[in-house]
Amino acid sequence: MSTKSYDSDDISDNYGGYKKHSAGEDHTTVAWTAHRKHFFILSSAGKPIYARYGDESRISSYMGVIQALISFFADNDDSIRCINAGQHRFVFLLKPPLYLVCVSRSGESETQLRDQLNYLYAQIISVLTHSQMTRIFEQRNNFDLRGLIGGTEIFLDSLGKLMNSYPGFMLGAIQCLTMPKALRDKVGTVLGRAKCKPLLYAILLTPTQLITLLRPRTHSMHPADLHLIFNLLSGSTTFESSESWTPICLPKFNNKSFLHAYICYIAKRVCMLLISPDKDSFFEMSSVKQKVVEGLEAGGMLASLESYAAAGSRGDTGIPGLRHFLYKSRTNVQFTMPELTDAYSSLSAKKRLLRQYQHMHERMHRKTRPLKLLYHVGENETMLGWITNSFELYAAFGPLVSKSAVVLMSNKLLKWIRKQEDSLLILNSPSFEKFK
Template structure:
């Protein structure tokens, strides 16, 4: 590791906000007051938007459709390993991951009673354990979120997932509007405003359970040569630099970031980008036409909307472009800019490069020469980006086992009672090393017979290997309009 002058993936300036997801569930950007001076969408204007009626939140392949027979003794319902419930502070049902909220009204009432009882003692309920079942509560006024889980996820990991669900609701309504609704009517049925949004929440919960990006508080980039990524960024800057009050331009594909161009001084929080990923992945309708939708990014500003022009580049390149602005009447201006971007990318063969990267599987550990390593996660803290190789045997058919290993190890490394900087453990199935440094986090799963000294040597080689390829694996430049 002596050849590393600086950790792989580090850059002088980042397009993403540096964050530690463990400590920043409620942290907001400090730049909001400044950006509001450039005609940011006001709350009064937000109230004129009739619940995003021009946007389709449907088509979630992971959704389990509710049935008329859903109730607390239904075997299909009780067999689920994890339930998530959302209710108002008054106990009004808002969301249930499985089943029908109306048939579970009694259960929502019990949850609200528990929260109120503890609050009457000037305390706040965090969790309860009954055998192998965890009841985790997140009270975020004016809502209460509850996870009932038999999985091996920690309470803190379940709480992150609940926070994401809360952010998903905020992204549709804004926190300001949500608070105003319940200030005026405590018993308001929020489902009237969230019709169809439950599909986004369903998809987001699955995303937060299965994607390492949520656990790490980071984003993975689509591997591209640095020259290609720079050309794509330059094409966006050239087409958009004269458009007033364009805040972010984001190009992504397959839950991976291709490039992010931003207004000077402003960065995007990884949690907000995860919401954008979820929106794109959960909405098949986006592939059919250009869309125009208000979108609140809670970590950027929970009180107002950005307007988003959302479209895929072309029929022969399934990368999605989002142009986010504070202006509500520039759909056609952004549509023209999008066409200019596509023309430039086609002339420079960037569309082909994106397609080739999407079609090519990530390099596996074995093909990279690390036969003793099965898989790893590497996160650069300063840029909030991470890289992982392709999943290979023995986890090809059991990805959930690998996910569980990482969640358990991450929890041990970042335990609130006894945090660790370095962890190495070995069992009959695998050996695991986790390392938390000032600049990066690394989680490595080895073959079970690897000893400590060999693991250290392999980690040094691995970091040097990533360092040599950092321009391909990470978004190192921070282009601005």
């Protein structure tokens, strides 16, 4: 059990010892250049901070070129944003004292790649806070930030992987675990009754799906902050074996200071995360966890949660020809999707489907001539995109399905979703005030 309370100065010791699997790749080899998407982070003084592949200290010459390009435009009172060169797209995000760059030939748009860079920036802020980082570079412009974030690169690496497989980042929405509304309400009641004074947020979740979240009525939680929490759980297995107490900055909530998170898996696939502004409240959070576990076990709910977490989102719509779909409730900022069918059993097919969704999403949300409806026939699947004021739907069908059949099946899908909505989404998020 970890009971240490961390101050901001202790951050570099929190996840020490990590060495990424691609650290040994030489930037002069074919293996390094073959990667379809690279991320680079450097300081405004040109100091290397992070590279997705290889050792960032060995590609300092690349970092120098990036810094020179940015400085050239800055000297002319301009700001570089994107360079398109053949199949490659170079996207820049300037957040002094940090510069973030993506070099990609994945086919993703400039906006999508910049959104990913914003998430990488938020990941660094979650470890340091904006105030601490600004103060450091004000004192020493050429400071080597790797000393402070050392060991936490595991979460930058995992974020890069997660953004390539999890559509929540593209949609700006949270996926909820599919389960009966009655069970979710009972779980929320048990969680709410265990509230204590230092508790700000109480969350039950799987590594990528939200089960329930309790919050003060005056404080919501932004999807981007929840995505960072998902990444925290997905990026490391250390949380699975013990109670953990770690500082975390949620940039959308407050990028200037730390909160403290109690993290404990109460079942194999079910994690409890309790967030407090008080760094000395570990034992109170542990007591809350114990009360919740006892309440869930007494009602047989914990076993049910584990069962639904293991089952995933089956999404048995009964619609032949429908292969997969993404449905986002714009009102609730949540989305649902079923498990992938046999048509997407291979890694290449999974990646192709996500790219199709990304292309559809980018085209429909384009600043110039956005679309409400998009029908696309491809070699491997027929795609439909549909946007209204209340929802967004992206669906994949077999390649030989006709347009009229796609429209008919899409309407059937919407009826099915509306019928199952209270089990697919959290329609009324509870607050702590309800349990006073």
